Amino acid sequence: MAKKLNFYDYSLPKLQTFLVEQGFKKYSATQMFEWVYLKDELDFQNMTNLALLTRDYMIANFTFELPTVSEIQESKDGTVKFLLKLGDNSLIETVLMRYRYGNVVCVTTQVGCNMGCRFCASGLLKKKRDLTPGEMLGQVLIVNNYLKERAEPRHTTHAVLMGIGEPFDNFTNIIDFIDLLNNPKSLAIGARHITVSTCGIVPKIKEFADLKLQVKLAISLHAAIDEKRNKIMPINKAYPLKEVISAVKYYESKTNKRVTYEYIMLDDFNDSLEDAQALVRLIKGTNGFVNLIAYNPIAEFDYKPAVRDHVYVFANALKKMGVQTTIRKDFGNDIDAACGQLRAKMEKKNGHDR
C-alpha cells in the first residue's frame, strides 16, 4: 500500500489545487483547515460538513504525522530546546525562546546544512535532506502542545527560520511553510512575526523579493570584508558582499521593507573599530539595521566570543555612525544553546558520520 500523505505538508492553496485535481470541491480544503487548525479535530470521520466521499478519500490517503520528541532541555531563563526525531529517524532541533512580547520558535529547515559556516555546529553535519513543510510546521505544533500541556496562556506568536539549515536552499518548501504559519485558516501568525534568515544566496534573495511577502528577512553577514567573510562563510566565494548588498537593495525596492544584518561577534576577528567602519561603509545606502549576536563557542572551532566591552564599543561606534544597532539577548546559556549543538552531540554519541 502506498504511504499516506501528511496533511501538514499541505498549505491551503496547495490542498485546494490537490482536491480539485482529484475531482473534489475546492471549498472542502477550507472546511478541513477549520476542523484541523481551529477545532483541533484530526479525525476526518468527524468532519461532518464534508461530503462522505471526500471524508472516505481523506481517510484512505492522508494522515497527520508529527515528529516525535527525543529530548527536551529547559534553561533557567525559560528557553526550551527540543531534539526531535523525524519519520526517517533523522534528528533535528527546535528552540522556544520566551520574550516579553511573545513566544518565538526557532525552526529547522534542513537535516544538516551544506553551507559549512566555520563557527556553526549545524554546518558540522552535512545536509542529508530538506525538511517538508509539514516537518517544519510540526516543530511549531510540538512547541504549541508543550505550552498547552503547561497551561501557558500563549502559543507560538513568532517564528524565525534560523535553526539548522539554509532556508533558501529549501525554497519551495519554506514558502509553503510560511503560508501555513501565516494563513488565517491555519496558524494565523502575523507576517511581521515571521523572519527568514539567509547566509546570502543572492538569486534566492531576489526571488523572495519578487514574492513581496510581508515577512521579515535577515542576512547573516558576520563580516563586512570579503577576505574575512571568505574565512568563515564559504558561500561568500560564490556570492561576495557586493552582490549580497545589491540583492538587499533589490529586496528593499520590491518590498519597502528593512532587512536585519546579523553579526556574530568573534573575539579578535571581526570586533575591531575597523570592522565597524567597514560594516558601515558596506551597508550604507541600504535601510537595514544591525543585530549583534554573542557567540556560543563550539569545541570543533577555534573562535571565541568577543569580550563584552568590545561588543559595546562596536555597537556604540555603529550608532555614532548612524546605524541602528541592537545587541541580542543571550538565551539558554546553561543548555546546548548554539544552533545544532545538541543534535551534533547526539549524532556523535550515536556514532554517525560527519
Ligand code: SF4
Ligand atoms: S550558520 Fe546557517 S547557513 Fe551557516 S552552516 Fe550554520 S545553519 Fe548553515
